[in-house]
Amino acid sequence: MSTHQHRIAKIDVHLVSSPVAAGFADATRTVETIGFTVVRITTDQGLEGFGLTYHEVGGEATRSLILHNIAPRIVGRDPLDTEVLWEELFHYLRGVGRKGLTYCALSAVDLALWDLKGKIIGLPLYRLLGGGKTRLPVYASGGWTSYGDDQLVDEMVGMVGEGYSHIKFKVGVDNAQNLTRDLARVSKVREAVGPDIRLLIDANNCWDAGTAIKFADRAKEFDIYLFEEPVLADDIPGLARVRRGTSIPLATGEHEYTKYGARDLILGEAADIIQLDGARAGGMTEMLKIGALTQAWNLKFAPHAMEHMHMHIVSVMPNALFLERLRIFEDVSNKIVRNAPLPKDGFIEIPTGPGHGLELDMDFIAEFDETKVTGRP
Numbered sequence: 568m569s570t571h572q573h574r575i576a577k578i579d580v581h582l583v584s585s586p587v588a589a590g591f592a593d594a595t596r597t598v599e600t601i602g603f604t605v606v607r608i609t610t611d612q613g614l615e616g617f618g619l620t621y622h623e624v625g626g627e628a629t630r631s632l633i634l635h636n637i638a639p640r641i642v643g644r645d646p647l648d649t650e651v652l653w654e655e656l657f658h659y660l661r662g663v664g665r666k667g668l669t670y671c672a673l674s675a676v677d678l679a680l681w682d683l684k685g686k687i688i689g690l691p692l693y694r695l696l697g698g699g700k701t702r703l704p705v706y707a708s709g710g711w712t713s714y715g716d717d718q719l720v721d722e723m724v725g726m727v728g729e730g731y732s733h734i735k736f737k738v739g740v741d742n743a744q745n746l747t748r749d750l751a752r753v754s755k756v757r758e759a760v761g762p763d764i765r766l767l768i769d770a771n772n773c774w775d776a777g778t779a780i781k782f783a784d785r786a787k788e789f790d791i792y793l794f795e796e797p798v799l800a801d802d803i804p805g806l807a808r809v810r811r812g813t814s815i816p817l818a819t820g821e822h823e824y825t826k827y828g829a830r831d832l833i834l835g836e837a838a839d840i841i842q843l844d845g846a847r848a849g850g851m852t853e854m855l856k857i858g859a860l861t862q863a864w865n866l867k868f869a870p871h872a873m874e875h876m877h878m879h880i881v882s883v884m885p886n887a888l889f890l891e892r893l894r895i896f897e898d899v900s901n902k903i904v905r906n907a908p909l910p911k912d913g914f915i916e917i918p919t920g921p922g923h924g925l926e927l928d929m930d931f932i933a934e935f936d937e938t939k940v941t942g943r944p
């Protein structure tokens with residue numbers, strides 16, 4: 568533990584992208600780029616913490632907001648003041664967006680401050696937060712609607728072959744106009760993987776409540792563990808209607824932000840499993856509160872994607888189900904982090920180093936940085 572008080576001295580932001588050549592599509596859009604925003608915060612004593620968010624679109628805007636607006640307000644401040652800084656930034660930024668890119672920027676900064684906090688104190692975050700599991704369940708997530716049926720089944724069988732017991736794929740094929748084919752695909756996957764694998768289904772906002780309930784009625788026989796984003800994320804009454812209309816547990820939250828967004832989902836009775844994403848929803852500071860809200864309502868907590876940023880909160884939150892490993896992110900996320908823990912038999916071991924316990928690969932990041940500019944406030 569460092570004895571002298573640290574001060575934030577410098578913030579760097581790197582945008583690292585890789586084009587998605589295969590043109591993966593879910594029910595409502597095509598993914599063209601996977602981009603990670605890497606935020607490094609260095610103290611006056613040379614200690615560095617990092618946080619991540621991601622940008623399929625808008626990376627430059629996130630970077631600009633961090634370098635030109637957030638950085639000048641936090642340079643010179645104590646990085647341990649995560650609560651104070653979050654609250655200040657919340658009020659500073661709230662006029663330009665209480666959801667979206669503003670919160671992607673704030674999240675990455677907050678996650679970097681928490682990494683620093685762990686490094687200053689000399690503990691991995693899960694220990695700093697009170698201790699928890701060190702071996703975390705993780706599910707594999709892919710199964711794009713742009714896949715042919717055989718390609719879908721092959722990918723799912725491959726995941727099971729790698730030891731995953733929980734696998735997720737997408738429905739809403741043919742512009743969300745072909746329930747019969749969606750159900751046939753669910754049936755084919757179930758048949759291929761056998762009865763013991765837990766199937767998670769993601770509709771990516773594509774249906775209205777009536778269609779989603781009709782799908783759920785017919786999909787129930789395939790023993791679905793979780794049904795995600797069946798209707799537009801903003802249609803909280805619609806989510807509530809689907810939830811009342813099916814016995815399949817409903818999941819949502821990857822498009823929601825802050826504790827206020829979580830509150831609205833919870834009070835709207837919109838889901839059984841809350842999936843806010845700490846790299847977008849407000850960082851570790853906010854995810855601790857979101858997690859606590861889900862616990863108070865006896866709901867499950869399962870953060871969306873970004874497993875390396877979510878390991879520690881999933882470790883300590885008693886109602887957390889698992890991490891999500893998005894296959895489409897793997898290539899970039901494994902290269903950004905030098906010691907990225909890899910899933911084995913459907914579990915990830917939390918690294919034992921301080922903070923996130925992760926080490927950036929600055930050679931890779933520098934080579935692929937879109938901006939090639941080191942920002943200083």
Ligand SMILES: [Mg+2]
Nearest residue numbers: 769795796821
């Ligand atoms: Mg999803």
